[in-house]
Amino acid sequence: MPAIGKSLFEGVDLQCETNNTAHRTEEIRVDQLIVRRGQPFTLTLNLTEGFNKTTPLFINVATGGEFATQEQGTMYLLAVPDLVEQSPEAKAVWKVELDAKSSTQTGNLILTFTPPADAPIGLYKMVASYKDEKMSLAELTVLFNPWCAEDSVFLDDEKKRQEYVMNEHGKIFIGSADFIFSRDWDYGQFDESMVSICMNLLDRNLKHKKDPADDVAARCDPIYVGRVVSAMINSEDDNGVLEGQWETPYDGGKAPTHWTGSISILKQWQKNEFQPVKYGQCWVYAGVMCSVMRLLGIPCRTVTNFSSACDENQNLIIDKYHSEDGVDKRISEDSVWNFHVWLEGWMRRPDLSEDSRYDGWQVLDPTPQGESEGIYCCGPAAKEAILKGDTDLKYDVSFVYAEVNADCVDWLVKSDGSLEKIEADQKRVGKKISTKAVGSDEREDVTDEYKYKEGTKKERSAFMRACTTLEDHLREKNKLAAVNILAETAAGNLTIIETENEPRSLNEVSVKILNGTTEETDAETLPPPPKVTMRFEEVSKPENGQDVSLNLVLSSESTADRPLSISISIQAMKYNGKLGETIKTEKKKETLLPEKELSIPILVPFSVYREPMLDFDSMKISALVKDIENPDHPYLAEDNVVLLDPPITITISGDVRLNIPTEAEVVFKNPVNETLKDCSLTVSGSGLWRDEYFVKLGDMLPSTQFRVKLPVHPYKVGQKTAMVDFDSSVFRDIKASSTVTVKK
Structure with missing residues (x-):
């Protein structure tokens, strides 16, 4: 028997590294128990006396603190040996087994627990009770388990x-x-x-x-x-x-x-x-x-x-x-x-x-x-x-x-x-x-x-x-x-024949469903002319800092000359479709010849779009074309041009070893004929930097290049990605990355 006042519990080994590795959570940390539901984990409980199976060891497992109940599946009472009569309304049934390698005579108990595959995820506390004494056995985190066929997130690949x-x-x-x-x-x-x-x-x-x-x-x-x-x-x-x-x-x-x-x-x-x-x-x-x-x-x-x-x-x-x-x-x-x-x-x-x-x-x-x-x-x-x-x-x-x-x-x-x-x-x-x-x-x-x-x-x-x-x-x-x-639009049967003066949406437009046919309101109504088809073609890749050059190409199956009025607009646009400043507009009159394509050049100089595009994501280019002889049939073409950023690189050379400092090099050249102000770099990457690493660079003169070396402290092994963000007054948040393998 233990001495008077001596605890019945000597200690517990949660075997965090072994369990976490088996549950694929060791990458998070190995000093805390992090397991997945539906999969067993093992811990060792040492008593200061032999374990008598006639006196059960009780273990209460709960999440949610004071609100935990068996009926809601947030608490469960286990016993070794299993002599507990559970509530018929209990949900989320946990299991525990006493491993055969345990030494009951010395009080060395190897316990294997299995959280149910439908257990609530979250933080759990396990409290052991033996005879008249209690001990906090473990605090653990339970996660979903895509490796477990009974788990509702199971992925069989x-x-x-x-x-x-x-x-x-x-x-x-x-x-x-x-x-x-x-x-x-x-x-x-x-x-x-x-x-x-x-x-x-x-x-x-x-x-x-x-x-x-x-x-x-x-x-x-x-x-x-x-x-x-x-x-x-x-x-x-x-x-x-x-x-x-x-x-x-x-x-x-x-x-x-x-x-x-x-x-x-x-x-x-x-x-x-x-x-x-x-x-x-x-x-x-x-x-x-x-x-x-x-x-x-x-x-x-x-x-x-x-x-x-x-x-x-x-x-x-x-x-x-x-x-x-x-x-x-x-x-x-x-x-x-x-x-x-x-x-x-x-x-x-x-x-x-x-x-x-x-x-x-x-x-x-x-x-x-x-x-x-x-x-x-x-x-x-x-x-x-x-x-x-x-x-x-x-x-x-x-x-x-x-x-x-x-x-x-x-x-x-x-x-x-x-x-x-x-x-x-x-x-x-x-x-x-x-x-x-x-x-x-x-x-x-x-x-x-x-x-x-x-x-x-x-x-x-x-x-x-x-x-x-x-x-x-x-x-x-x-x-x-x-x-x-x-519904009629889906079937292709909708024809708009009348409009109100200031409708705000399609629902306010007066329409008539014609069931696939055009109702003739005028005996002399002529069929529409052949459609003018339009497309945009790149002359060169659109790069931020360079002039943007496109062609608007028009064609038609018409057998006659088609005098056209062409209105082109270029607007700065956010990626969510919100329009900014109008960068440029053009109006032209051209003739589209039968069986010929008509090419209209569109040039947007960097000097023109530089300011309007500074905090925008793309150029919205719209071309509205009307047949001068049939102006009631307008044609529309649109293109969203996203500018390529100028190149920047980040590299980490040589062998990269765990916990051995090394360096990353970032290289960038100013491609425009103006000074870039307020230049800065931010580098990041899990396993390489624990937090973002920021460097203020100052200004960059035209056509100059910088090479900046930054400290790296690898703290995890495996394939890791170094990322860099460059920001300035002209080029916002240009990014690059490179992959390295960190070895032990």
Whole structure:
């Protein structure tokens, strides 16, 4: 017997390194126990006396503190040997086994625990009771487990698990459908601070504040967790991680284009007592959410939708307005973004069907574009539901469906304020939907997973289904007319024959459905002339700092000469479609000859676009063409030109060894004939720098080059990516990266 006053418990070995390695969490840290549900882990408990099996060892496992209950699955009572009669209402049944290698005579107990595959994720406490004494056995974190077949996030492909859970580095695609670029993003989900940050994030959501017991219990479900994380990444409702800003100046924070990864943002949020970090835009929101989801164990990936619709009035039609000089002046509630980045998370959807048809990738979007059930979040929207047009399903399928498959209608705003329809376009929205390929940095096109091929019967059938399932919702908002309009538009049967003086949207335009035929109101009405087709051609790659040169090429099947009036406008544009200053306008009269192409040169000198484009993402080039002899049939062509940044490089040469200091070299040459002021560098990269490393460079004279060497302190082994951001008065946030392998 132990001496009087001596504890029955000698100590416990949590075997953190062994357990974490088995659970694929050792990259986070090995001094804390971090396990995945549905998978066993082992610890050793040493008593100061022999263990008598007639006197059970009780172990209470709980999450949620004082609110934990067996009925909600947040607490469970274990016993060795198992002599406990559990409540029939107990959920989330844990298991414990006494390993055969244990020495009961000496009190050396090797205990193997298995969290259930449906356990709520989060921080747990294990308290052991033996005879009349208690001991805090362990504090541990339980995560989702995509390696466990019983877990609702199970992904049956090791290469995909390595990419979508374990990979700390990614590519996010930006630009436009015709100018696609990739941006390196450091997810860094296995940074040692991430468990603390993510648990704090879950505990600060509005649902937790309202009912902490229900919130913690609901964390067994990745559907619920996905919605919570989507809401918490933005700051609209709940002091979440990121505050959005789509306009300059970015006072009190950093421009969204500055960021190269998630960790510096998440650390700043925690360090500043959970006040929102300034500032984010869609790719930043998505990148940060991807980091949190991967840490929690939900397979996920960022996805970019080029020509992404924002359908504010929820009628699956995007209205765009153009003045007669080609300049897009009229404000519309709707918009088409050059690109929009969201997230896909992998999970089962038993809430939608019993046959697993909606399982798999789900769209989650933390960018605060609108409320979902009263909170700024979006999804999870089953990708299969988006493809089929099942817009009545939760969550937010109709919103995402519009982003990838809304129809566009272009309107000419005449001088008297009336509208003339230019064209209806079923193919403009939802192009080249992109994600990083598994195991490489290549772009994978996943458009076919969101929509059937444009113009096919399947695609139009899905569109009609989407319209039909939205009908009840739209009727409640007095938008039934819009449903009829878009249904006919889908079938190609809509003809505008009359307009009001100042309509504000398609719903206010007087229309008549003609069932595929044109109703003749005048016996002498002539058919329209053959269409003038237009396209833009690059003369050279559009580079920031150089003149931009394009050709507008026109052609027609007409057999007669076509005198044309051509209005060209060039405007600065944000990636979300918001227009800035008009850079240049031109008006010309040219004649299009039969069976000939007409080429109109367009030149935009750097000196002309330098100031207007400083804080904008692309040039919107519009050409409005009218047949002088048939002016009632205008033609429109548009192009979004994204400028290539001048080159910058970062390299780390030689062998890179763990915990041995080395250097990175950054090289950049000023390509323009003016001084770059307020130049600075920021370097970052998980495993190479623990925090962003900032260097102020001063001014750069024309045509000069700098070579800057920066200290590197590798602290993790494996393949790591060094990233650099260069900022100045002329070139904003130019980026480069290089990959190195850190060896022991």
